Amino acid sequence: MSDRTERPQPAPDDGLAGEGQAGTTGQAPPRTDLWVVVPAFNEAARISTTLSALAAQTDQDFTLLVVDNGSADTTVEAVRAFAGCAPFPVHVIDEPEKGVGCAVDTGFRHAVAAGARLIARTDADCLPRPGWVAAARASLEAGAGMVCGRITARHDEHGPAGRAFFAAVVALAGAFGRIRPAHRGDGSLAPYRMHAGNNMAITAELYLACGGMPRRPSPTDRLFLNRVRATTAAIVHDRDMIVENSTRRIRAYGVVRTAKWYLDRGSGPLTPDPR
Template sequence: MLSADLAQGDAAEGRPPVSAASVPRVSIVVPAYNAAGVIAATIQSVLASTFTDFELIVLDDGSTDGTAEVVRSFNDPRIRLTRHANRGMSATRNAGLRMSRSEFVALLDADDVWHPEKLALQVALLEQHPEVDLCFTEFQAWHGEPAEAFFARRGDLRTEDRLTGWIYPLMVLTNFTLPSSVLYRRRLADRLGPFRCEDHQTDDWEYFTRASRLTRVAKLSTPLVLYRQSASSLSKRVPRRNATEDMRSQLLARFGWQCPHGGAVNRAELRRRQHLGRLRHADVHVARGSLGLGLLDFARLIARGPRRHAAAMTLAKSLRRRALGLLPRSASAIA
């Protein structure tokens, strides 16, 4: 039976509901908010896929630009557009999941781009490994520049051993699964339920960590997604809350240190990442956010350790960048 959201979405676009006999193998869920300038490249990359048995569900999340018009300009019956008032990323993904009907589900952000072989390789891997319910891939950071080498690269079914299998202990450390790189089975989606709608920065991390307790996963080693990095995002207001550290704490409180299949979280590595996460939060605030909050975070790091001297040196560099108006470095550069 078609969901209410699906029937409403089809009706809104003047199309009759799709019959069960025409269900494709893959449903691709694309939330889109004010994406008129980038979504054409995203859709074109999906239509160029060597795997063609899919439906592309684009959900316009209350856009105020021409996002819907760009989507409508593609004359392909596999594209289905629905529009609703602004709900946010996670709620919009949930609406798309309710509308999807296929054996496999793929997520794709409205500004990212796929390699033509992505879907074919992921479907092939899941077909070969019935014990695996979720497959994700390596990705490549991208700023919208020409990427001939990315598209010319040949994909294969090689997997990254460390992130293949029961990976819950690693998922607590950090989110390895870029949503645009994920393909998973309907049976897993049904077991998982919806995304939480608490923080768009970390809702997907919680969702895929939840998944890592329910199934083996596999990571394809080849980069098969261009992950768009927007220069404008660097100038946005710095959040006062340290969402990354809050989510790590929530994951441990919600799911514990052990996984029935994946073993235990590495406590030493967790402490190291927590320290770097707090250092990053302090650094970004001193450099371009709330100076008072950043100084307070640095005071705690220097008082409690570890690596007090390194924290003090980072503080000095952060103050210098603030004075010069320079953007802070990446978290990895702080280590």
């Protein structure tokens, strides 16, 4: 791994797409080869900042797809309001089957069916840095099958000490993942390196070839990465591809319970969703 490093049909689109927006600004119509997929569930309090971060990308030549996973709040309304002034086309689809894996898989397959050649993903409580899309595109067009980047704690949730603690937790989790026996078995074409699902991009061809995201509740990232590792060695880590990550699970669960959850040991008496 270099260091740069039978499912249901998609639900119908709800008609929020803004294909006419480029014409009103005098820009060329956006291409449809790169889509950004954002799964969302009851994220009305946070998704607007995620959408603003996407609108601030240096590369805005993409289509945004938000997959609503049965929200009971005003998540969809927030996306609808954003779509009216977004600098790129915006679509929303519904995924009634609960689980972030279900929402991601439906979104990726919807994008592929619509013509996407490259697909990036972040989450509705995350803030991609301005060069995120550009870095993802550059790595994929340079030959990577999948590219993942760095995650750091959101600045609006923590001070310097909290962000340093988050970085230490991520480093420890990554180190454990590399020595975990389950990640060192035969059949993998690339060594294990922990990657966050909220900061990744993949070619449509590879997504279909590896079988896609496991259709289940979170955690799904490790299982998906191992599917990709069993399919290709062309997995790249790009340090210029940065996403600021929400740490509300750590605050809700504590470090030990969060670690158990990420290791797929369950959340015990705690709800799987810390909201």
